[in-house]
Amino acid sequence: SGFPLEGIFVWIVGPLVVTLCASLAWAQFPRECITPEGLRSGQCCPSPTGVAGDECGSSTARGQCVTIAADSRRHGPQYPYAGRDDRERWPLRFFNRTCQCNGNFSGYNCGRCKHGLTGPNCDQRISVVRRNVMQMSTAEKQAFVNALDQAKKTVHPDLVICTRRYQEVFGPDGNSTQFQNITIYNYFVWSHYYSVSKTYLGPGQASFGGVDFSHEGPGFVTWHRFHLLQLERDMQVRRRKWGC
């Protein structure tokens, strides 16, 4: 894919600010939600504290579990296969209730703070500076590369990926859901792949490559800003551990 070029592009448009509301907008799925029961319920509203009944941190007013909607307008003529692709009206094929976070809280379980905020109540500002790689010392560059290397080796603590179409997701016995662990860096690569991959039309038929959910449309810039932010944040929360 044109990935290296895009990499340059997203760095150039760096200052653009993106606001995203739906926590599952294009993530794959929180590990807590992919049990057979969880999938059958269509609800993905984990608790940030792991306490039963505290969906989305509702006991401390961090958020609540809500029914979600997606744009229901017809697809354009460039995509004639309505209903055949799990990514249409994402993430409704998998989940139709997710967390909506209040105030400064964020994340799939409202356990994180919005960008630029920190503290138990997420009301303290922090400033995150993106350094120019050309002005970094050799040691700083090495620390960055080491952190990338750690990201490549460390299993993502929260998210798992779906490696089958929804139709096959409950497994051959109906009770062994088809999800896999993935490392933090590979998750970054996977989510890009998943968004651009072809639409499967059935055995023996050529897959349809005429739709590309992250490039061929007005979401191109915002999608890629968020894509990069996700890796950036996954690495920032581990920066002390990884020594950068």
Ligand SMILES: *[C@@H]1O[C@H](CO)[C@@H](O)[C@H](O)[C@H]1NC(C)=O
């Ligand atoms: C939400 O998803 C569940 C599980 O797939 C389904 O049973 C339910 O009918 C859906 N609700 C709506 C409003 O679509």
Ligand SMILES: *[C@@H]1O[C@H](CO)[C@@H](O)[C@H](O)[C@H]1NC(C)=O
């Ligand atoms: C969110 O954080 C800002 C910045 O510290 C603060 O001024 C504001 O009161 C916070 N909002 C809520 C709802 O806590």
Ligand SMILES: *[C@@H]1O[C@H](CO)[C@@H](O)[C@H](O)[C@H]1NC(C)=O
């Ligand atoms: C899945 O497991 C549950 C609980 O063990 C059982 O009640 C159910 O019948 C199983 N479903 C299928 C399709 O095997």
Ligand SMILES: *[C@@H]1O[C@H](CO)[C@@H](O)[C@H](O)[C@H]1NC(C)=O
């Ligand atoms: C993923 O890893 C976690 C712990 O790191 C483990 O409990 C879980 O069974 C693994 N899940 C899969 C689908 O391999």
